[in-house]
Amino acid sequence: MFFALEEIMTRHTSTCQNRGVEETETNEIRARFAPSPTGHLHVGVARTAILNWLFVRHHKGKFILRVEDTDQARSSRESEMKIIEDLRQLGTDWDEGPDIGGQFGPYRQTERLDMYREVAETLLKKGAAYRCFLSQEEVDSRREQALASGESTILRSPYRDALEEVWQEKLAAGEVPTIRLKVPDYLEEVVFNDLIKGEIRFKAETIPEFVMLRANQTPSYNFAVSVDDALMKISHVIRGDDHLTNTPKQILVYRAMGVESPLFAHIPMILGADRSKLSKRHGSVSVGQFMEEGYLPQALVNFLSLLSWSSESKEEILSMDRLIDEIDLDRISSSAAIFDRSKLGWMNGQYIRGMDEEDFIRSALPFLKKAGRPADDSEITRKILLSIQSKIETLQQIDHHVSVFYDDDTTPDSDADAIAQTEESQRIYRAFVEEAGKVDLLDLKGFRSVMKNVQKKSGVKGKHLWMPIRVGLTGKTQGPDLPIIIETLGKEHCIKRVRRFIQQEIS
């Protein structure tokens, strides 16, 4: 499970030098998703995962899941499990990962610590990195000074070109250095061609000589990422554009290792309604939360993939297969997108309405149960659910729309009450109670004949007859079709509900 480092690096180096020849062999598309297990799966991060996954499946490559857990304080195994669960829920799968292993494992950074140390050591020997004995405090104060005097805040450590005696002495004295990357003296700029943003250039003096290995011997993010991507033979790095300025640092690590850089694609960020970074302040942000609120995985995936990407067909409701088929880095725009909840709602509604009966019932039942209603899959329950399928945007809204079937004593809306109080309505209600009392069974047929008689007695017809009845039966001016309500309520409940609106006659 653990390759000799030199061997891996030589292999990489040689493939990159003999490109033409080895091309076919090393041409495999390999992309990765590398979350840090410090919480739930944020939709912005999920979007990155989805894009990577779609891209890989489109190109018939390999998708790698790697856990970046070097931040010991914030990482947890629970979080890792939750993230994996959410990824599965969204429909993504991976070919290599911490849970299933793979050729280039291990896939947790904390299990790769030896590799980072080895690479750091190698880079030290090659002169591509150096030991820095600056303390955290010294680094901070240098930065403050630079800021105050208006100079560049890019740190150039005094130990960068220190003589061997100097650092040997420090080492002997028991001081533990960090290992910093050396930006080569001859380097003028780092240029790369981002697959989405185009050509990006950084002047060498603006690239910090960042810490690769901390004093506690753990790798920093930029270092670990580069080492892992190189060793795992990642061909395409697709990630948020907040990493754009990290890229030159990482490119320098690849060069120091003598490894060819992967291709980069920096996708635009997802923002909240106020154009700031999408966070809890903007409402739900984790995939888990959206699932709990009754959003469908496929709708979320579809919606997320349409943020900054568009199908050439201009269609918007796209199945997983179509997304895989049509995904194209060239069609990803380069500006940030705002997370529009109302459009997500609409799209989720589209998916809900598009479900066949069985699918819908199966997905709806748990939410009915969660709402404390009898979730028994009986014929009547199915009818109730189906009657509101076109009214909801999320499964969670089932409870709200379904209450009319279960609650006899809801307090009427004010506009409903106003309708119930009219003299005409009162006439209708009295006639209804009287007529309904006469029939044995208030099923659909019974209801129709009762209403015919009510119409005759009250002299009211059309919507002036039906709306008061709706209000009398439900306490609301809107809701599911009346027939299904009658059918599920039955005679007793119908009479009971209407009766409570009848005022005592004063005379």
Add this chain to the structure above:
RNA sequence: GGCGCAUUCGUCUAGGGGUUAGGACGCCGCCCUCUCAAGGCGGUAACACGGGUUCAAAUCCCGUAUGCGCUACCA
């Protein structure tokens, strides 16, 4: 402060030298209808600003403004 990225209807976006600047969400109206939805039809609304280049600029170039990101021994 430095560096980097971005800027087309309120939002997601198409279009990338010649278009009545297209679609979707939202919103408004109409139709359907016992109601609300759904569905159908229609309407509202945009090229940040200033300079160039060009016969012609939303589109190419340069500036400005604004927003965002990075600037840690966080990721």
